[in-house]
Amino acid sequence: MRKFAIKLLAGFRRLLLLVRKLRARTPDDIAAERVVSGRAWDEFCDTLKAAGASLNFPGAPQDAFNQAEGYRYLSRLARGGLMAFVEHADPKAPVLHRVANETVKLGADNPDNHYQTAAINGDYEYRISGCRNTVSHLTFGTHAGDYGQGGGLPPTGHIDATEIELDAEGRFELALSQQPRPGNWLPMTSETGTLIVRQTFADRDRETPAELTIERINCAAQDKRPTPLTPQQLDAGLKSASLLAAGASLMFAKWARDFQRHSNALPRFDQDVSNAAGGDPNIAYYHSHWALAEDEALLIEVVPPDCEYWNFQLNNYWMESLDYRHHRIHTNKHLANLEDDGSIRLVVAHQDPGLANWIETAGHRSGTMCFRWVQAAAHPQPATRVVRFSDLAARRQAPSPP
Numbered sequence: 001m002r003k004f005a006i007k008l009l010a011g012f013r014r015l016l017l018l019v020r021k022l023r024a025r026t027p028d029d030i031a032a033e034r035v036v037s038g039r040a041w042d043e044f045c046d047t048l049k050a051a052g053a054s055l056n057f058p059g060a061p062q063d064a065f066n067q068a069e070g071y072r073y074l075s076r077l078a079r080g081g082l083m084a085f086v087e088h089a090d091p092k093a094p095v096l097h098r099v100a101n102e103t104v105k106l107g108a109d110n111p112d113n114h115y116q117t118a119a120i121n122g123d124y125e126y127r128i129s130g131c132r133n134t135v136s137h138l139t140f141g142t143h144a145g146d147y148g149q150g151g152g153l154p155p156t157g158h159i160d161a162t163e164i165e166l167d168a169e170g171r172f173e174l175a176l177s178q179q180p181r182p183g184n185w186l187p188m189t190s191e192t193g194t195l196i197v198r199q200t201f202a203d204r205d206r207e208t209p210a211e212l213t214i215e216r217i218n219c220a221a222q223d224k225r226p227t228p229l230t231p232q233q234l235d236a237g238l239k240s241a242s243l244l245a246a247g248a249s250l251m252f253a254k255w256a257r258d259f260q261r262h263s264n265a266l267p268r269f270d271q272d273v274s275n276a277a278g279g280d281p282n283i284a285y286y287h288s289h290w291a292l293a294e295d296e297a298l299l300i301e302v303v304p305p306d307c308e309y310w311n312f313q314l315n316n317y318w319m320e321s322l323d324y325r326h327h328r329i330h331t332n333k334h335l336a337n338l339e340d341d342g343s344i345r346l347v348v349a350h351q352d353p354g355l356a357n358w359i360e361t362a363g364h365r366s367g368t369m370c371f372r373w374v375q376a377a378a379h380p381q382p383a384t385r386v387v388r389f390s391d392l393a394a395r396r397q398a399p400s401p402p
Helices: 002-022 027-037 039-056 064-087 231-262 271-276 389-397
Strands: 113-119 125-131 137-144 155-160 171-177 185-187 192-200 211-217 283-291 296-302 309-315 330-332 344-349 358-360 366-374 383-388
Touching: 027 039, 027 231, 039 064, 039 231, 064 113, 064 231, 137 185, 155 185, 231 283, 231 366, 271 283, 296 389, 309 358, 344 389, 383 389
Parallel strands: 171 185, 344 358
Antiparallel strands: 113 192, 125 171, 125 211, 137 155, 137 192, 283 366, 296 344, 296 383, 309 330, 309 366
């Protein structure tokens, strides 16, 4: 009887496994269960909670001021992630939108830039249409994956507005595809998942940004419409949004930690690392950390190379640009005053030294900073030195030579 019972149980187990195999759950089934049970939302919240570990990464400041900015930073990343991966995540109907802007910042976002992005799929084809207008610098880049996948944004294609044919009114069309197209063409690969547009101002007050739209092409009309939200899309969107907050904050916390090895200096940043993180391959970056006592200032001097554009900016520790809407925390090729010999001297100080090219610290005692050249013929090393603020005041008051 005992042997019979064992055989019967074994047979029942095999039958149960067979039934389960025949009823194997699809990804849609799993996502639906995760949404209905609340697991998708719970894991989104758990990942956001875990993102807080970035604020305690080795080297991160632990004072209340910097920690408050850090938590605001995480909330901004979450907001940007939800916009990108839940609201505008459908590559069938891409939407150019601004994830990085005046109040969502990451990775030393450029105060001169009007960033736009869209979710795309390398297996589809797209057309960007628009008018160039008067913005100083305009580039388009396709990238593999997205920050929400935690693997960076390696480039898959790039084109500069100087390479784009315009009509007499400055209008153009740009094809995005894996296969080359006649005329204006931006390459993609099967791994492409993100479009990044950088519009860079020389003077925001005087220039008009390009007007741009994107649409999917070479498909039926119904395939251009957004697909109704599915549990799988929501589940994936919540995962990506929370991973953006956790992954990007951790990556840039590591960068900021490493920058402290050369605080108050500006060595050139590794171009391959920059490209992998979504940086423009035509830009040479000089990332670093800065720290100044109340009576100190940082002098930065360099002869700018022949280049399309350059700028310098201050960031907080979390690599968010400081508030450029209300403070002079950056300057560029158009705005800066040059010395008689063609060099540029920047003064980073807590107070106005009364000298040209003052960069405000906006209530910060330390943070990160960035110098960048765009399409430069050479890459000179900026010289830096910390001086006493009182010495700057004395220099300002000294009489001019006869």
